[in-house]
Amino acid sequence: MKNVYILGECMVELSRTGDGLLKQSYAGDVYNTAVYLKRAFDDFNVNFFTAVGEDSLSDDMVAAFAAEGINTDMVQRSKDKAPGLYMISVDSEGERSFSYWRSDSAARQIMQFVSAENVGYLCMGDLFFFSGISLAVISPNERDIFWQLLRKLKDSGVRIAFDPNYRARMWEDKTEAKIQFERAFRLSDMVLPGIDDLSQLYGFTEFNKIQDFCSAFGIEELVVKNGPDSVCCIREGEFHEVAITPVEQVVDTTSAGDSFNGVYLGARMSGIAVVDAVKLAAAAAGEVIQHPGAIAPKDAFEQTIRP
Ligand code: ADP
Numbered sequence: 001m002k003n004v005y006i007l008g009e010c011m012v013e014l015s016r017t018g019d020g021l022l023k024q025s026y027a028g029d030v031y032n033t034a035v036y037l038k039r040a041f042d043d044f045n046v047n048f049f050t051a052v053g054e055d056s057l058s059d060d061m062v063a064a065f066a067a068e069g070i071n072t073d074m075v076q077r078s079k080d081k082a083p084g085l086y087m088i089s090v091d092s093e094g095e096r097s098f099s100y101w102r103s104d105s106a107a108r109q110i111m112q113f114v115s116a117e118n119v120g121y122l123c124m125g126d127l128f129f130f131s132g133i134s135l136a137v138i139s140p141n142e143r144d145i146f147w148q149l150l151r152k153l154k155d156s157g158v159r160i161a162f163d164p165n166y167r168a169r170m171w172e173d174k175t176e177a178k179i180q181f182e183r184a185f186r187l188s189d190m191v192l193p194g195i196d197d198l199s200q201l202y203g204f205t206e207f208n209k210i211q212d213f214c215s216a217f218g219i220e221e222l223v224v225k226n227g228p229d230s231v232c233c234i235r236e237g238e239f240h241e242v243a244i245t246p247v248e249q250v251v252d253t254t255s256a257g258d259s260f261n262g263v264y265l266g267a268r269m270s271g272i273a274v275v276d277a278v279k280l281a282a283a284a285a286g287e288v289i290q291h292p293g294a295i296a297p298k299d300a301f302e303q304t305i306r307p
Contacts, residue, residue, distance in 0.1 A: 002041075002269050005074065005125040005158075006034045007049045008134035009107035010061060011100075014087040015293065022087075026064045027294035029133050029165050032255045035295055036262030036284060038069045040305045044266060049074040049122070051106040051113060053082040058106070074121065076113040081106035096252070102137075111142035114149055122149070123156040127269055129261070131163045132197070135180050136170035143180070150187050159269075161190040163261055166197040174201055185217035192264065194257050195226040207232040207241075223264065223278070225257055231278045242278040247286050255294035260285040263305070280305070 008030030014022045031048065038046040048070050052058035054077050061083055065072050084102030091097070122128065128150075138146050154160055162184045171177040178201060185191060191214065198204045204213065207224050211234055214222050221235045228246035233239070263284040267277035287304040288296045 002044045002127070003047070003125045004034075004037065004044055004127045004129065004265070004269070005047045005049055005122050006030050006037075007110070007128070007130040009050060009084060009102070009105060009110075009137045010048070010052075010065070011084040011086050011102060011105070012057065012061070013294065014085065016089070025293060025295065026061050027255070028084075029131050029163075029255075029258050030129065031065075032258035032294045033129065033131075033163075033262040033265070034065075034070050035068045036255075036259040036288070036301070037266045038262075039298065039301055040263045040280075040284065041266035041270060042069065044269070045071055047071040047074045047121075047125070049076075049110070049118075051076040051078050051081070051108075051110045053078050053080075053106045055082050058083055074118065076110065078106035078109050081109060083107070096254075105137075107137055108139055111138055111145040114145050119149060119152060122153055123158060125153070125158050127159045127161060127265060128153050129161045129163075129265060130184075131165040132177065132181060132184075133165050133167060133170065135184065136167065136177075147183060150184075154187050159190065160188045161192065161261075161265055162188040163192045163194075163257065164197045164201070165194070165257070166201050168200065177201060182217070185214065185219060188217075188219060190221040190223070190265070190268070191217075191219045192223045192225070192257075192261050195224055198224075221268075221274070223274075225260055227253075227256075231282060233274050233278060235274050238274075240275050240278070242275055242282070244282050245286065247289055250289050252292045253289045255296075256285045256289050258294070259288040259296075 010028040010031035013025045013027045017023045034046050084105030086100045164181050204210045223233045231242045260281040264281035267280050
């Protein structure tokens with residue numbers, strides 16, 4: 001059984017349903033990835049390394065992880081913090097915007113739970129996945145703990161996968177984000193950026209430029225997502241471009257990249273070749289964006305993954 005560890009934050013999601021009512025669910029980039037990885041590859045042990053509070057909302061959140069089959073042994077409990085929260089608003093044009101209450105969330109304390117025991121578990125993993133959002137959530141004065149951990153995982157032979165998922169508002173400035181991301185690139189075996197992330201941060205709009213830039217970091221597998229345009233990958237010098245069939249009725253693109261990542265990583269860890277893994281991941285993401293919210297209904301997703 002493959003053992004995957006995913007580091008980051010899950011938040012309470014609130015969205016309007018009309019009549020002033022709010023629908024409550026749970027989402028967050030790497031949590032979404034964990035959900036889709038587990039749904040597509042049920043035989044994997046998918047562990048979520050995060051922190052929540054001791055409140056009942058945190059209990060419900062952890063129950064939701066377990067209901068998705070995610071292993072909660074590495075979910076830590078902060079004594080004085082609660083989960084972060086975000087709310088989705090839709091304007092009269094149908095444009096979505098997000099308001100966040102996450103600056104003091106329990107997940108920000110996650111590095112305080114990096115004990116010798118937990119490091120021991122993480123080192124036994126086959127894969128460790130984190131994102132630029134996971135990095136931004138870690139308190140700046142605790143980032144050294146993270147980099148020491150990542151070095152240890154690398155030295156223990158755990159495969160490291162990273163999606164930059166750049167969110168400008170979570171960083172002091174671009175320089176801070178670039179410094180952190182470039183440390184991540186250097187230690188990662190697999191890097192899965194969206195082209196938007198790298199164009200906002202570095203101004204790259206073409207795969208060639210990204211490839212040139214990334215060649216300095218010794219990344220084994222680079223997979224660049226570009227919405228309905230093709231996915232470009234380079235693995236140990238071998239280039240692949242995989243065409244995407246655009247979805248006609250896009251409902252909500254939240255989690256497109258996250259679901260792609262979950263299925264892609266599961267497929268690659270199962271020994272599926274790069275091009276086939278991209279096709280499977282793209283089919284999953286294409287289904288997810290035809291449903292509202294980050295987490296699509298299980299049935300629809302399963303039909304796509306196992307037709
Ligand atoms: P992110 O959500 O990280 O910005 P992208 O927008 O690049 O990521 O989307 C990730 C993946 O989702 C794409 O590589 C593609 O497989 C799928 N996808 C996104 N938008 C569409 C679309 N309009 N039609 C079909 N597939 C899409």
